[in-house]
Amino acid sequence: MGELRSAGLSLEPVAGWGRHPVERGAVARPERLLLPPDGRPVLPRGLGRSYGDAAVPAAPGSLVLETVRADRVVAFDHERGTLTCEAGLSLAEILRVFLPRGWFPPVTPGTKFVTVGGCVACDVHGKNHHRDGSFGRFVDRLVLQVADGSVVECGPARERELFLATVGGMGLTGLITEVTLRLQPVESAWMVVESEPVPGLGAMLDGLRDAGKDWPYTVGWFDCLARGAALGRGILIRGRHASRAEAPAGPPPEPRRLAVPLDAPEWLLSPVLMRGFNAAYYWKHAWWKHAWWKHAWWKHGWGSHARRTRGAGRPVPYHGFFYPLDAIDSWNRLYGRRGFLQYQCVVPRAAGAPAVAELLERVVEAGTASFLAVIKDCGPESDAYLSFPLEGTTLALDLPYRGPRTEALVHELNATVIAAGGRVYLAKDAVTRAEDFTRMVPRLAEWRKVRDRWDPEHRFRSAQSVRLLGDAP
Amino acid sequence: MKAAVVGATRGMGRALARLMAERGDSLCLLGRDAAELEAAARDLLTRGARGPVATARLDLAEPAGFAAALDAADRALADFDTLVVTAGDFASQEALERDPARLERLLDVNFTATAVLCQQAAERLAKRGGGTICAFSSVAGDRARRSNYLYGASKAGLSAFLEGLHLAYADRGVRVVCVRPGFVKTAMTAGLPVPPFAGEPDAVARVVLRAVDRGTPVVYAPPMWRWVMLAIRLLPRAVMRRVRF
Numbered sequence: 001m002g003e004l005r006s007a008g009l010s011l012e013p014v015a016g017w018g019r020h021p022v023e024r025g026a027v028a029r030p031e032r033l034l035l036p037p038d039g040r041p042v043l044p045r046g047l048g049r050s051y052g053d054a055a056v057p058a059a060p061g062s063l064v065l066e067t068v069r070a071d072r073v074v075a076f077d078h079e080r081g082t083l084t085c086e087a088g089l090s091l092a093e094i095l096r097v098f099l100p101r102g103w104f105p106p107v108t109p110g111t112k113f114v115t116v117g118g119c120v121a122c123d124v125h126g127k128n129h130h131r132d133g134s135f136g137r138f139v140d141r142l143v144l145q146v147a148d149g150s151v152v153e154c155g156p157a158r159e160r161e162l163f164l165a166t167v168g169g170m171g172l173t174g175l176i177t178e179v180t181l182r183l184q185p186v187e188s189a190w191m192v193v194e195s196e197p198v199p200g201l202g203a204m205l206d207g208l209r210d211a212g213k214d215w216p217y218t219v220g221w222f223d224c225l226a227r228g229a230a231l232g233r234g235i236l237i238r239g240r241h242a243s244r245a246e247a248p249a250g251p252p253p254e255p256r257r258l259a260v261p262l263d264a265p266e267w268l269l270s271p272v273l274m275r276g277f278n279a280a281y282y283w284k285h286a287w288w289k290h291a292w293w294k295h296a297w298w299k300h301g302w303g304s305h306a307r308r309t310r311g312a313g314r315p316v317p318y319h320g321f322f323y324p325l326d327a328i329d330s331w332n333r334l335y336g337r338r339g340f341l342q343y344q345c346v347v348p349r350a351a352g353a354p355a356v357a358e359l360l361e362r363v364v365e366a367g368t369a370s371f372l373a374v375i376k377d378c379g380p381e382s383d384a385y386l387s388f389p390l391e392g393t394t395l396a397l398d399l400p401y402r403g404p405r406t407e408a409l410v411h412e413l414n415a416t417v418i419a420a421g422g423r424v425y426l427a428k429d430a431v432t433r434a435e436d437f438t439r440m441v442p443r444l445a446e447w448r449k450v451r452d453r454w455d456p457e458h459r460f461r462s463a464q465s466v467r468l469l470g471d472a473p
Numbered sequence: 474m475k476a477a478v479v480g481a482t483r484g485m486g487r488a489l490a491r492l493m494a495e496r497g498d499s500l501c502l503l504g505r506d507a508a509e510l511e512a513a514a515r516d517l518l519t520r521g522a523r524g525p526v527a528t529a530r531l532d533l534a535e536p537a538g539f540a541a542a543l544d545a546a547d548r549a550l551a552d553f554d555t556l557v558v559t560a561g562d563f564a565s566q567e568a569l570e571r572d573p574a575r576l577e578r579l580l581d582v583n584f585t586a587t588a589v590l591c592q593q594a595a596e597r598l599a600k601r602g603g604g605t606i607c608a609f610s611s612v613a614g615d616r617a618r619r620s621n622y623l624y625g626a627s628k629a630g631l632s633a634f635l636e637g638l639h640l641a642y643a644d645r646g647v648r649v650v651c652v653r654p655g656f657v658k659t660a661m662t663a664g665l666p667v668p669p670f671a672g673e674p675d676a677v678a679r680v681v682l683r684a685v686d687r688g689t690p691v692v693y694a695p696p697m698w699r700w701v702m703l704a705i706r707l708l709p710r711a712v713m714r715r716v717r718f
Contacts, residue, residue: 008663031483031660032509069660072516097495097520 014064017332018051019339020401020430023463025057025064033070033087033177035145036063043462044171046115047090050122051342052430053463054170059473065175067117073097074178081183082140087117087176094183099318100251103183104241106138110374112323117176122427123168123387127217127239127322130208130379134389136167137382138182144174147455151177165450167384170426172460172469173451188247190315191217191322193239197282201232201360205353205393208377211238217321223278224363224373224397231360233282234375242315252317259329263337266400281372335400341430343410344396346378346389347422355420356393359413363397366409373397385447388425396428407431414440426464437468474498474685477546477553479531479590480560481517482509484659485609488678489559494522501546501553503531504560533560533586534578539593547597554604555685556594558587559652561609562627563661569623576623583627588634595638595647603646607685608635612655612693615702618713639690648688652681655698670697 007028014025025043035042042063045055057064067088074084081103083094091105092112098104109124118124120142125134132138141155142163152174154163166173198204204220211218215238222234325331332340347355356375363373374396381390399406414436417424423440424432438444448469451458461471476493480486481502493500494517502510502517510528518526527549531542546553562582569576591606598604613621614628632651639649656662656671672695684692693699708716 008660010664010666029660029663031487072512073519074512074515076519 009063011061014045014056015048015339016051016053016055016430017049018341018401018428018430019332019335019337020341021053021056021463022339023057024060026061027064027066029066029069031069033065033067033145033175035065035149035175037149039147039149039457039459041459041461042175044117044121044175044460046088046118046121047113049109049111049114049118050427051340052426052428053467054122054426054429056463058461058463058466058471067115067176070177071115081185082180083183084141084178084180085116086178087115087120089116090114091116091119095318098183099186099189102185102187104186104318106182106184107132107135108322110323111326112319113326116179116181117171120167120176120179121169121171122425123382123384124427125378125389127219127376129389130212130218130377131216133379134168134382134384134387135181136384136387139163139167139179140182141178141180142166142176143178144176146174147457147459152454155180161450162454164384165386165447165454167382168387168426169384169447169451170386170462170464172458172462172465173454174460186241187244188242188315189251189318190242190247191239191318191320192242192246192315193237193321195235195237197234198236199233200229201357202353204232204234204236204375205356205377207236208375208393211236212377214238216240218376220375221281221372222375223282224360225275225278225367226282227364231357231364232375234372235282239321241318247315252319255317255319255323255327257327257329260331260333262333264334266336266338278372335398339401341399341401341406341410342396342428343399343413344388344394344425344428345413345417345422346392346394346425347417347420348390348392349377351392351420351422355416355422356395358416359395362409362412362416368399368402368406368409385443385450386426386441388423388427390423392422394425396425411436426468429464429468432468434468434470474555475501475550475553476555476557477501477503477543477550477594479503479533479556479558480609481557482506482513484559484661485654485657485674485677485681486557486559487513488674489557489681490517491520492678492682494518494520494526497521497523499523499550501527501529501549503529503542503546505530505532531590533562533582533590536586536589539590543594543597552601554598556591556598556604556606557685558590558606558608561587561611563624565665566621566623579624580627583624584630584634587631591635591638591649595642595649598647599642599645603648605648605650605685605688606635606638607650607652607681609652609654610635612653612698612702615653616705616708616713619717636690648690650681650684650689651691652684653691653693653698653702655693655695655701657694670695670701 009026009028013022015022043057045064045066070086070088072086076083108126119135123134123136144152198207217239220234220236226233376394378389410431418439458471465471466473481490500522504510514526518524529542529545562579610632611628613625614632635651656668657677677694680694
């Protein structure tokens with residue numbers, strides 16, 4: 001311990017956002033990103049919002065290099081919106097500094113508490129994937145410190161292989177120290193949002209495709225405990241940035257922030273209660289659609305975006321639309337001490353509704369899923385070898401972790417996904433088997449070649465790379 | 474505000490300089506490492522500092538260079554009105570006990586050099602009608618503890634100096650702010666066990682900036698530490714001998 005401390009390291013439990021699994025790591029949070037010269041294994045980590053074991057150390061006590069204190073802006077081009085920053089800068093900070101000047105992240109996941117380095121490593125996607133693709137598409141340049149300690153610049157036209165292996169490469173090709181990305185211009189910090197209840201899966205899939213033709217942001221929330229004819233019923237939400245003329249004067253109010261102070265007890269997630277919650281959420285929207293007084297109440301609070309219906313709503317703050325859960329600190333504690341898995345997969349459009357229905361049926365049958373799940377249609381896949389999205393439908397749902405029972409469900413779901421030609425999202429995975437993963441990712445061998453070239457010893461490793469890629473712990 | 478800042482490249486100084494930049498203050502960064510100063514200056518400029526953000530060399534281990542650094546800040550800012558010193562030295566009690574040269578360096582930087590710098594700056598500000606000196610001491614200077622009295626002594630000396638500076642220059646328009654951070658999660662304290670009431674640099678910076686604006690003579694950050702230290706200061710020495718912290 002003394003040695004760790006004198007080196008500025010602390011031995012602490014490290015987990016993903018799902019809080020399963022947990023491993024102790026020697027955590028460093030330097031202000032200047034630099035690999036230790038001794039060549040020891042290292043796991044780069046950002047704000048820890050990946051759910052599974054992607055940012056969990058490969059072995060007890062191994063080095064975790066958190067990038068969050070390396071968060072300086074290196075340059076910003078006010079004309080083009082090109083931002084160069086250190087890898088630890090968060091989207092929250094980008095929004096705070098640049099949104100008032102009319103710039104917005106080109107792609108954002110469902111939380112703004114992620115680092116730019118993490119966004120690159122996971123090649124994150126957002127509600128605009130059908131139109132804009134994933135994060136890596138907006139990255140012009142990366143600076144990496146690779147395994148032998150040398151510093152390499154790469155981009156779409158320079159060291160392209162390394163670039164394509166790093167985007168979506170889960171931090172396993174090198175330590176990302178600097179990123180140049182293109183922000184998108186927006187006229188306001190407000191969103192025009194419409195939502196509508198849809199009675200079942202077919203309507204949801206059709207609705208997403210239709211909405212995607214005109215709307216930059218689309219997503220569906222569905223009740224993953226509803227059975228039979230109600231299978232896949234949910235709320236379809238579409239949004240766009242409000243123009244200057246549509247937006248209210250001034251910036252949106254700061255979101256109210258709540259916190260979950262304790263781990264929730266497990267009975268809170270009992271199937272009966274969850275089913276009740278989900279049904280209530282759906283019926284509230286279905287009924288709310290016709291309620292004349294709906295705009296008079298809770299105008300800017302959490303979830304308010306979902307109460308707007310076609311064309312009738314006033315613009316809502318961007319944070320309510322993109323980051324509803326960010327309003328609740330440590331919401332992951334709602335799943336109790338044992339944590340949860342988030343399961344996200346994508347199946348190609350060719351597999352169609354039957355594959356999605358089969359997945360939903362399995363989830364419903366298992367009866368262990370909780371809260372609401374997300375469904376979204378994705379656009380064409382990226383050139384990056386391990387990038388997750390592909391043209392088709394993606395589902396994401398939370399599964400409270402209950403040991404082998406939950407893991408078995410994931411393996412069953414994976415079997416359906418493999419049969420449909422789909423794959424799972426590494427930023428959310430904690431239990432997929434190596435052989436299943438290999439079958440999901442046709443370009444894995446190509447990626448391995450590039451990784452081996454830059455990091456033959458597999459210095460960059462994680463619990464996930466041990467599990468899925470056979471790295472030594 | 475036209476502020477010369479020593480220590481803006483790291484930790485609490487970085488957070489404080491960012492707040493000042495975002496509200497459009499003019500800044501001149503003083504420090505040892507030219508590359509780090511440049512990187513910090515670019516960051517602050519992008520965040521809104523009234524540009525350009527100047528940099529100049531100042532090494533707390535070389536008091537002979539202080540006048541030149543303050544001259545540079547004066548030139549860059551057309552006479553600075555605020556000096557902020559967040560830089561300091563830190564080492565564990567063990568390391569300081571083991572290595573007398575290390576101890577000497579820490580005492581020199583935290584007390585001697587900081588006092589010499591602030592004294593010079595105060596005189597400069599007084600001559601042109603006033604200004605603000607803000608220096609970071611520590612709650613460790615409020616009461617000696619066996620587990621960190623060497624670092625604590627350097628900060629106790631600094632706190633006493635800053636109190637005197639306040640009294641001596643109050644009539645000449647110079648306000649003196651003595652910041653006493655409790656445990657703050659920065660790279661400086663990395664690896665140390667985190668006590669209750671530990672603060673984040675951003676929150677500390679907000680408290681400090683308000684104190685600088687108001688000229689509050691002594692500010693604890695996070696504010697809770699005022700009451701923690703009050704209680705600790707009231708403990709009789711016999712009790713301090715028995716409790717091992």
